[in-house]
Amino acid sequence: MNNLTIKKITKQENCTTVDKATIVASMDKKTMMTIYRDMIRTRELDNGIEELLKRGESITQHSTRGQEATPIATIANLRKNDYVMPYHRGWGWAIGKGMNFKEIMAELINKKTGSNRGRGGPQLASWENRIMGRPGIQGAHLSIAVGIALSIKYRKTDEVVVCFFGNGSSNSGNLHESLNMASTWKVPVVFIVENNLYEIYEPITDTTSVSDIADRALGHGLEGTIIDGNDAFLVYKVVGEAIEKARRGEGPSLIETKTYRWMGHSSNDQRYYGGYRSKEEVDAWKEKCPISLMEKDLIAFGVATQAELDEIQKAAVEEKQAAVQFAIDSPYPEYEDLLTDNYADEKEGL
């Protein structure tokens, strides 16, 4: 027994390409227009929130700007009864899964007419749309998503859970605990990590051991996939395949979408342009705007005319104006409302 084995595991990359024309040909116009419309609506919602901020409303804004493609094109693959576990970057997931502007804006400024009756604020949830709550603790939602997927598997339905998170949360222990359990139990959850290269103000090179978050899938027996998160067509196709795999009962996936936020981490961040990030870097990413990119593609492939796209833009602006006004006009919750729903059975009266 003198031959002792030393086995080394190294990362192997396997790149393939896909022709965009093929993806476009595989999609129906309705789906493509829905993705475009919801990206435009997401950007308008961000505009509306900025208007509310300028009016001095108390609001926590984590702008979606620049990252619209990943949540919207991902969710375009989902059915009404599929689940979404959202995260703190913006509101694309809320719009894509069916929440309306009014309930979102009203909630964000804590009005009684909001989706969570005003008490959740940015922690948006919608039972009706199966948006299962957005904890304020980064990464806490990852294991909750696995629990929902476990429940789906137990009930033997073909529903799936899509769980979004950011590169920042990929450093939480909960990610590793969640990937391990999801992979062990082969439950139908698709993890989407939007890597926007910063963890609040810090470049990921200063906080994170890997530049590709998808590497972290490998340690848990999963394949990691990396794609351009600003290309809605690519996101739709690649995530769609992972969702179908989960539906077939073949277990979880992790997909990393490379992207960039144009604005600060939150509305408190005033150093995002020329502070901790160079103006050149931000401007270069703005050239890769997911909405402009899709607009060009839709016209180039003859899917839509400029007039159709302009109409969508116009409708989104109107929807935003109405929602801003609705939110402002809505009442705050009553004082008594602040003390209810700590328990499912109020009669227990603790």
Added chain:
Amino acid sequence: MADEKITYAKAIRQAIVEEMHRDENIIVMGQDIRQSVWGVTTGIDNDFDMSRIYPLPISENGFCGVATGAAMTGLRPVVEFMYGDFLLLAMDAICNQAAKYRYMCGGGEFKIPVVFRVSGTGIGSGSGQHHAQYPESWVMHFPGLKIVTPSTANDAYGLMKTAIRDNNPVLFFEYKQLFGKFGTLESTEPIPFGKAKITKEGSDVTIVTYGTAAPKSLAAAQKLETEGIHAEVIDLRTIKPLDKECILKSVEKTNKLIIVEDSIKTGGVGAEIAAIAAEEAVGYLDGAILRVAGKDTSMPAGKMLEIQVVPSENDIIKAVKSLL
């Protein structure tokens, strides 16, 4: 059934198994759940299919999040913590998520019917700093949780049934020192939360207690009785909801209050009860409110040492006599 003796551990098991037969959405989860360190779920895979049994990794925060998500979407998970101390690893999942989720999401259909079985709580195995603490008061602060602290086989059985049927996150404490204690089941019915049990009536002093401190409080009271001192003993059974009415009524009668707990004195359950009495019953009290509690120290390892930092029967007797 009344005469049949059953241990505290077996009573918990019986409640879980009966409930699992009643409702197929109940699942059990835990580290070594089939072997079961404390014997509660040992061999449960003989009773149920593995689709209802989830052996868990060393991922306390993660698996409590899993249980929360599963509970939100139709299952009723019963999750075991091998030791009470491990609760600290899952404070976010339990206290920030499970407890607050319904409120945060606007109520309605969002419900979290999960039982966290905080098993192996307290002293009894001499395992030291990280395996012998009493965490009941750590979680008492959080709205959204319910906390159960049974001291007998009968209470453990009936309260477990209620815990499983409850639509909220419930922390169910199970004590090392009590697992092997025999008792009899008085009924197959669930025992409602928030109803304390007067285990001994008396008129001279009120002793409020729960969990492992309850049997020794009763033993102390029985000894005092032989000396002509009539102590009333209230076993809280659940500390959240807390049966305030029962405590205040008793204090109104005895005019004296002692709270006995094995948990550390500072910031303990006793502190809360003393404050309630001071706020709402000061007119009835004719002496100081005393707390007989665990010492303000980290838990020493070894059975010979750990026993010295929690109250003894004698400490309780001395406290009572000091008030009379």
